[in-house]
Amino acid sequence: MLKLIFGIGIGALLVAIAFVAISFFLFSRAIKAERDALVAAAEPSSVTISEKRLATLPMPVQRHLRQAGVVGQKIPRLVTLTQKGRIRSAPDSGWMEFTAEETYSTNPPAFVWRVWFPSRATPVVFGRDHYLDGDGRITMKLLGTVPVADVGGSAAMNEASLMRYLNEIMWFPAAYAGDNLTWTPVDDTSADVTLTDRGMSVTARLFFDAKGRLINFRAQRFNSDSNSIETWETPLDDQGHFAGTNLPISGSAIWQMDTGPFAYIELEVTGVSYE
Numbered sequence: 001m002l003k004l005i006f007g008i009g010i011g012a013l014l015v016a017i018a019f020v021a022i023s024f025f026l027f028s029r030a031i032k033a034e035r036d037a038l039v040a041a042a043e044p045s046s047v048t049i050s051e052k053r054l055a056t057l058p059m060p061v062q063r064h065l066r067q068a069g070v071v072g073q074k075i076p077r078l079v080t081l082t083q084k085g086r087i088r089s090a091p092d093s094g095w096m097e098f099t100a101e102e103t104y105s106t107n108p109p110a111f112v113w114r115v116w117f118p119s120r121a122t123p124v125v126f127g128r129d130h131y132l133d134g135d136g137r138i139t140m141k142l143l144g145t146v147p148v149a150d151v152g153g154s155a156a157m158n159e160a161s162l163m164r165y166l167n168e169i170m171w172f173p174a175a176y177a178g179d180n181l182t183w184t185p186v187d188d189t190s191a192d193v194t195l196t197d198r199g200m201s202v203t204a205r206l207f208f209d210a211k212g213r214l215i216n217f218r219a220q221r222f223n224s225d226s227n228s229i230e231t232w233e234t235p236l237d238d239q240g241h242f243a244g245t246n247l248p249i250s251g252s253a254i255w256q257m258d259t260g261p262f263a264y265i266e267l268e269v270t271g272v273s274y275e
Helices: 002-041 059-068 155-171 173-177
Strands: 078-087 096-106 109-118 123-132 135-142 146-152 181-187 190-197 200-208 214-223 228-233 239-242 245-248 250-257 260-274
Touching (some): 002 096, 002 123, 059 173, 059 190, 059 200, 059 245, 096 155, 109 155, 123 155, 135 155, 155 173, 155 200, 155 214, 173 181, 239 260, 245 260
Antiparallel strands (some): 078 096, 078 260, 096 109, 109 123, 123 135, 135 146, 181 190, 190 200, 200 214, 214 228, 228 250, 239 245, 250 260
16 A cells, blocks of 8 residues: 555656646747747848937937947847846845846847746746737746746736837947937936837936946836836946947846835846847
8 A cells, every 4th residue: 555655656746747847848948939039030220320320319329329339330130148136026025046048139129038046057937028029028937837927918018018128228239329219318418218119109218427338227117016107217337348349237127116216126247149
């Protein structure tokens, strides 16, 4: 009898392990398929950051693109970057470490952010955040099996994801001169920018220091946790050099809430490549 019970227990364990392994594989393959679709749909840009085009932008943006070193370059078709950092779900929650890889296309605007908690080597939770074909969606699963976050399917979420894309153009700044962006001067150290895609438009204010480095991004953005529009900022810390470009490489994201600022993510860029 004990042997039978033991055998049943071992069998159930093997079935559970197989189920998790298959679920993990299928979820990973689905995320890879999204990235592959993004790459296949990406079109090359005809825009070169010329002096003539630069002159149409607000002065702090001109200084930024000169400081970034993209004058004379074309807007890349594809961008891939790697990150590490930590994230939390509430001001009183503990931080969770993560590593991530993100792929962007610039024409059309799209991204797939693949993230592993605590790391790719030990993915207890993993998932993705994407903006594809105008759809914004976040899905995270425990061991690739049990959903712990699944947010999307609304116009507000689509716009929030487009806003994230606008924010992250900081890592491929040549796209600031793209035809789908409209700039409005504010003063010598800031400018407003509007990105339009598939009938949606999002607007933010960018802040620069005297050397032209981007130091903050501020916008009104949908917060899926509170289900409301709130002020969202991404103050930046260190600068680095990747793929021949000077870029901000570390910072945080903050919700400015009625109860005070809530910094929910801190990250560092560890690699950038352009195609």
